[in-house]
Amino acid sequence: MPGEFDFIAWVRTQQSSDALVQLPAGDDLAVLRWPGEPLLVGVDQVLDGVHFDSVLHSPRAIGRKVMNRNLSDCAAMGCLPAAAVGTVALPSSVTMDYAKEIYLGLRDAADPYDCRIVGGDTGAWPGKLVVTVTILGTSAGVRPITRHGAKPGDALYVTGPLGGSILGRHMTFEPRVQLGRTLAQSGTVTAMIDLSDGLSRDLSHICDQSGVGAVLDAAAIPIHADVARLPPGKRTPLEHALHDGEDYELLFTGVAPPGCAAIRIGRITREPGVWIERGGNRERLEPRGWEH
């Protein structure tokens, strides 16, 4: 099947905003006009051999990862995670203890945020392990930050160093829930996304949905120490930071609030497209992140 993004683009043509749906599929979470207060909802799945490797990774680590991916979506919207439901498709060969460890991994990740696991569906099958989590978030008085609010002249920030998550960080990252909430509360952040697909691709999502462009300052992009530990390959360290994906840091536009440890890596422009400047030269940057 062709890229996931083609399919998502098609699904978005099938949807519309209405009395219930304030913000439809296509952001980190959908925003629903629920009686009382906006309700945010989203879902993420992890597949054996794609997002984890059941030979290498423990069931507890797999459970933690899928919950943390969902919590990272809450971080990107600046909302508070409140409740979650999950499904597990279990290979027929695994034990009850293996299933319990997945559940305990979900709880390891969710409990620190008082996010309750309130339901689920489990089934054994002659296939490989699939775990999904659907998360419900509350705006709790703070307007959710979307991907479509970036304005020309906004600065562009990232909350931590990028690249090389494949060495293990993609399983063990901490979702930036409190930081996302602080950024949303500041009133000076205009758009936000969590870096799951890679900086180049996730930045292009913000630009496409905001109808703007962006220029990255190559010298400012923070490269994670993991990149130096990667086996030699075709990508430069900067290319790893630009394209690797699964960093789960926040990328945001506007003005960083005082005291926020975010790193300024570029600016938003009226001219469309994503560009990178180094030593006075400007080049077009094609999104090359991971489709997963």
Added chain:
Amino acid sequence: MPGEFDFIAWVRTQQSSDALVQLPAGDDLAVLRWPGEPLLVGVDQVLDGVHFDSVLHSPRAIGRKVMNRNLSDCAAMGCLPAAAVGTVALPSSVTMDYAKEIYLGLRDAADPYDCRIVGGDTGAWPGKLVVTVTILGTSAGVRPITRHGAKPGDALYVTGPLGGSILGRHMTFEPRVQLGRTLAQSGTVTAMIDLSDGLSRDLSHICDQSGVGAVLDAAAIPIHADVARLPPGKRTPLEHALHDGEDYELLFTGVAPPGCAAIRIGRITREPGVWIERGGNRERLEPRGWEH
């Protein structure tokens, strides 16, 4: 891995009601105390080779089935389906059109109830097809009907004939959303469940959670015409109606409201256990429904 029900029983020991969770996992849907109005949420997955067969069933029919299973959970609680999110794990070999057909199947089922699909996650993998749907329901002023309200002396009803769904009805059933809502609004229904695991097993869920027993009247149990079309096997027609599963009719206790076409099939007793009476004899009925 051992039966799904052992795992669910264990998960329930890990959970508790709290300020958010009015009714935790273990019913058709969880009930959350959301600002404004109770929010109902649940999730269901369908797995290739377990709940459908991708060789026999079209992607559109598969999409319809998983959405209808979730709508049936709304029916069982007497709530209104409002929004859904879904995931699809797609075999790498399938086309974009195949993925679109799954989505359109979800829409076929959801649209008649104004239930909006507001988000999702799609990924290709070297495995078999998995589709999940999480559904959000609103109580909209009517107290949700749970599995734990049955009282000794209540009558026991089913909304249609049972058995033989494997011939095709398990893919094409209509969820009893309006009927479930009517029953919840009546004020005379004390407990309700949708028949997915089979009458004997689903009735035992009501009895266990209500702390009661039940006596079925064998002569009153409606047997679906499909049962006569099944290939010869070990089960009698009555046994098919008692144990086959995936009927997606509603089973409820209390008093059926006037004009409701439900069939009275037994009564709730103080004495625990599920029993069946035929010709003056009473026998214990062990749950033998389908674990899926």
